[in-house]
Amino acid sequence: xxxxxxxxxxxxxxxxxxxxxxxxxxxxxxxxxxxxxxxxxxxxxxxxxxxxxxxxxxxxxxxxxxxxxxxxxxxxxxxxxxxxxxxxxxxxxxxxxxxxxxxxxxxxxxxxxxxxxxxxxxxxxxxxxxxxxxxxxxxxxxxxxxxxxxxxxxxxxxxxxxxxxxxxxxxxxxxxxxxxxxxxxxxxxxxxxxxxxxxxxxxxxxxxxxxxxxxxxxxxxxxxxxxxxxxxxxxxxxxxxxxxxxxxxxxxx
Amino acid sequence: xxxxxxxxxxxxxxxxxxxxxxxxxxxxxxxxxxxxxxxxxxxxxxxxxxxxxxxxxxxxxxxxxxxxxxxxxxxxxxxxxxxxxxxxxxxxxxxxxxxxxxxxxxxxxxxxxxxxxxxxxxxxxxxxxxxxxxxxxxxxxxxxxxxxxxxxxxxxxxxxxxxxxxxxxxxxxxxxxxxxxxxxxxxxxxxxxxxxxxxxxxxxxxxxxxxxxxxxxxxxxxxxxxxxxxxxxxxxxxxxxxxxxxxxxxxxxxxxxxxxxxxxxxxxxxxxxxxxxxxxxxxxxxxxxxxxxxxxxxxxxxxxxxxxxxxxxxxxxxxxxxxxxxxxxxxxx
Ligand SMILES: [Fe+2]
Ligand SMILES: [Fe+2]
Ligand SMILES: [Fe+2]
Numbered sequence: 001x002x003x004x005x006x007x008x009x010x011x012x013x014x015x016x017x018x019x020x021x022x023x024x025x026x027x028x029x030x031x032x033x034x035x036x037x038x039x040x041x042x043x044x045x046x047x048x049x050x051x052x053x054x055x056x057x058x059x060x061x062x063x064x065x066x067x068x069x070x071x072x073x074x075x076x077x078x079x080x081x082x083x084x085x086x087x088x089x090x091x092x093x094x095x096x097x098x099x100x101x102x103x104x105x106x107x108x109x110x111x112x113x114x115x116x117x118x119x120x121x122x123x124x125x126x127x128x129x130x131x132x133x134x135x136x137x138x139x140x141x142x143x144x145x146x147x148x149x150x151x152x153x154x155x156x157x158x159x160x161x162x163x164x165x166x167x168x169x170x171x172x173x174x175x176x177x178x179x180x181x182x183x184x185x186x187x188x189x190x191x192x193x194x195x196x197x198x199x200x201x202x203x204x205x206x207x208x209x210x211x212x213x214x215x216x217x218x219x220x221x222x223x224x225x226x227x228x229x230x231x232x233x234x235x236x237x238x239x240x241x242x243x244x245x246x247x248x249x250x251x252x253x
Numbered sequence: 254x255x256x257x258x259x260x261x262x263x264x265x266x267x268x269x270x271x272x273x274x275x276x277x278x279x280x281x282x283x284x285x286x287x288x289x290x291x292x293x294x295x296x297x298x299x300x301x302x303x304x305x306x307x308x309x310x311x312x313x314x315x316x317x318x319x320x321x322x323x324x325x326x327x328x329x330x331x332x333x334x335x336x337x338x339x340x341x342x343x344x345x346x347x348x349x350x351x352x353x354x355x356x357x358x359x360x361x362x363x364x365x366x367x368x369x370x371x372x373x374x375x376x377x378x379x380x381x382x383x384x385x386x387x388x389x390x391x392x393x394x395x396x397x398x399x400x401x402x403x404x405x406x407x408x409x410x411x412x413x414x415x416x417x418x419x420x421x422x423x424x425x426x427x428x429x430x431x432x433x434x435x436x437x438x439x440x441x442x443x444x445x446x447x448x449x450x451x452x453x454x455x456x457x458x459x460x461x462x463x464x465x466x467x468x469x470x471x472x473x474x475x476x477x478x479x480x481x482x483x484x485x486x487x488x489x490x491x492x493x494x495x496x497x498x499x500x501x502x503x504x505x506x507x508x509x510x511x512x513x514x515x516x517x518x519x520x521x522x523x524x525x526x527x528x529x530x531x532x533x534x535x536x537x538x539x540x541x542x543x544x545x546x547x548x549x550x551x552x553x554x555x556x557x558x559x560x561x562x563x564x565x566x567x568x569x570x571x572x573x574x575x576x577x578x579x580x581x582x583x584x585x586x
Pocket of ligand 2: 255314347401405423
């Protein structure tokens with residue numbers, strides 16, 4: 001694997017995470033529990049799609065085969081996607097969506113904080129822009145997790161169920177492989193494993209304020225960020241997301 | 254127009270002699286273009302009519318998210334997806350300003366929501382039509398936001414201060430939406446054969462429903478005179494509709510699309526286009542709940558509201574706990 005290939009893979013991982021989660025969040029349009037949340041969810045999705053344009057735009061540039069961010073988003077199949085499994089899981093109820101958002105935002109804010117010091121200026125610039133948005137996302141998703149965790153018995157039970165369901169997908173965010181090793185040695189990105197302590201500190205503080213118990217098992221599902229094995233859900237999402245581009249190839253929209 | 258067929262409360266325009274002293278003062282202020290503010294005295298019927306009108310407008314913004322949301326997950330490029338998300342976010346924001354404006358009249362957002370979900374209050378008939386191909390998203394921006402602007406620009410001068418200020422804020426964003434919608438139509442109209450077909454199909458289906466947005470013909474519009482006198486309606490339905498047709502015809506021509514009306518032609522004498530009325534029987538069917546999407550739209554909103562109940566209750570319970578803890582801490586000091 002050349003450095004170029006590794007960087008391309010790294011950028012796909014960043015961009016596919018925001019693309020897939022941004023898409024999932026956008027599925028909430030017009031049906032959230034309260035008007036303020038309609039606005040907030042649309043705003044979150046919008047930010048994530050904007051970040052996707054940067055990450056995948058740079059990925060296409062690094063790859064050097066003339067593929068645009070849109071080509072990468074709309075014309076790859078499941079096995080070429082590099083997002084973690086966590087973000088492709090279906091939304092479930094509002095509590096599950098916000099729990100997933102918090103578990104992801106907490107990682108993203110830690111990761112982007114490091115990437116702002118990347119040796120690759122293009123990466124550092126994207127991280128700088130995105131980190132401002134993500135700082136707001138994590139504050140918001142954390143507040144909601146606390147509010148619902150420490151709300152009524154019903155909301156507490158739903159949030160604990162969401163955490164129990166999603167926590168086994170968290171570990172994949174901190175997996176390392178040859179791509180990560182190449183990023184570390186080039187000074188482009190940190191070793192994912194090195195983010196875990198900061199992450200744990202952040203989520204434990206919020207989840208304890210939310211009166212929720214972090215599951216004890218360290219087991220983690222994985223296969224998304226390597227592309228080895230996604231969940232069944234991603235294919236359905238792409239079927240919908242990519243439909244127009246697939247049905248009418250070559251059209252300009 | 255997002256508020257159609259708003260029934261004006263009261264028994265019609267009173268003569269000067271029939272008015273109480275308060276009513277005379279009020280009408281004088283309206284006539285001299287002074288804004289009425291929430292604390293000011295106002296006739297009960299003025300208040301009731303405004304609540305209906307602003308409420309209906311707010312509901313339209315909320316339900317209006319659904320036909321556009323129908324395409325967010327299928328938007329063809331990242332940029333189109335981002336633009337559509339931003340638009341839908343704006344619409345939800347419009348709903349919020351308008352509910353806030355209505356709240357200054359002494360009704361809560363939750364009460365208005367209950368009225369909507371029980372079917373006692375309406376939203377614009379346009380949102381009971383489906384969005385079936387991607388060009389519909391362009392056509393909605395171009396025609397539906399376009400028609401909304403036509404109605405809302407004059408309403409910036411409406412007599413009720415909070416409503417007028419909400420309109421000023423909203424109009425800026427609506428014109429942006431209209432331009433973006435037209436831009437989609439341009440891409441489609443200049444695109445492949447299939448895209449041109451989508452564009453024409455969208456115009457064919459959405460043209461008459463857009464004309465219906467201004468409400469029934471003036472001759473069938475009840476109580477309009479009182480709303481005009483109160484300046485909560487500025488132009489009549491037919492005036493606005495004519496303006497909309499005259500503005501839209503050259504735009505359609507520029508796109509190379511055909512407006513589905515054989516009678517459409519320039520009338521030199523009137524200095525305006527002659528055009529066919531929409532099918533008013535269909536309009537009244539849609540208003541009664543028999544449009545193509547009424548059931549889906551209402552069921553979607555009802556389900557969202559019911560599914561979200563535990564979230565609203567949870568967040569409220571948390572806010573109460575927090576306030577209680579804070580109070581306990583202050584007491585302990
Ligand atoms: Fe709007
Ligand atoms: Fe509007
Ligand atoms: Fe709009």
